[in-house]
Amino acid sequence: MNIVNTKRKTTPNETWHLIDVGGQRLGKIASHIASILQGKHKVNYVPYLPVGDFVVAVNASKIIVTGNNKMLQKTYYRHSGYPGGIRAVTLQTMMSKNPSRVIYLAVKGMLPKNKLGRKLLTRLKIFADDKHIHTAQIKGLGINEALIEGTAGIDLIFESDRKSGKIKEVKKDASVIGDLKDEQKSKLPKTVQTLLKQEYGDNVDLTDARFAGLHNKTKAAKFVEENPNSTK
Numbered sequence: 001m002n003i004v005n006t007k008r009k010t011t012p013n014e015t016w017h018l019i020d021v022g023g024q025r026l027g028k029i030a031s032h033i034a035s036i037l038q039g040k041h042k043v044n045y046v047p048y049l050p051v052g053d054f055v056v057a058v059n060a061s062k063i064i065v066t067g068n069n070k071m072l073q074k075t076y077y078r079h080s081g082y083p084g085g086i087r088a089v090t091l092q093t094m095m096s097k098n099p100s101r102v103i104y105l106a107v108k109g110m111l112p113k114n115k116l117g118r119k120l121l122t123r124l125k126i127f128a129d130d131k132h133i134h135t136a137q138i139k140g141l142g143i144n145e146a147l148i149e150g151t152a153g154i155d156l157i158f159e160s161d162r163k164s165g166k167i168k169e170v171k172k173d174a175s176v177i178g179d180l181k182d183e184q185k186s187k188l189p190k191t192v193q194t195l196l197k198q199e200y201g202d203n204v205d206l207t208d209a210r211f212a213g214l215h216n217k218t219k220a221a222k223f224v225e226e227n228p229n230s231t232k
Contacts, residue, residue, distance in 0.1 A: 021062070
């Protein structure tokens with residue numbers, strides 16, 4: 001009997017993706033978002049586990065559709081459950097009242113119709129304009145850097161076109177001081193600073209490139225052990 005080891009596949013490794021859907025075609029961007037939610041861009045993708053990422057979609061009110069007069073032809077239906085309780089709303093009306101629901105329903109139709117699909121939908125955050133409340137969580141794939149406030153301390157990968165394969169340079173972690181620009185320099189953790197000052201004195205230059213990568217006390221202690229202060 002073949003036994004499948006799913007321990008590696010279930011290891012949580014979620015990333016928050018910021019996607020500007022303004023000017024994008026509804027169907028194309030919805031399929032892209034659904035693919036990210038399911039985790040199809042990952043090597044450990046399996047269809048029965050939630051291995052996908054979170055998605056923050058902004059500018060939902062600027063989504064576009066193709067075709068002749070589709071804004072009036074496309075209709076959304078719902079039913080109250082009572083006889084004669086069917087209700088119909090056109091895409092144009094939906095866009096004017098609740099544009100976020102247009103993307104929500106489009107993505108929902110592209111996900112599994114089961115418990116897994118409902119769980120994946122909870123990872124989708126949609127906003128009608130370019131303002132969102134998830135700046136602190138976004139640390140991964142996105143397509144519009146200008147929409148993120150305070151990116152100096154966020155490790156980001158931006159991709160303007162998923163099919164182009166061109167990925168911009170990854171920003172360095174703000175906790176790494178090494179060869180960063182002056183405006184991007186940040187203090188080392190206090191525990192690391194204390195350890196370095198104890199070993200090299202209070203006048204030690206904490207922006208020295210040698211200290212790049214000392215994110216915690218364990219790494220700092222190992223560095224101090226390997227590079228003792230010769231003046232002691």
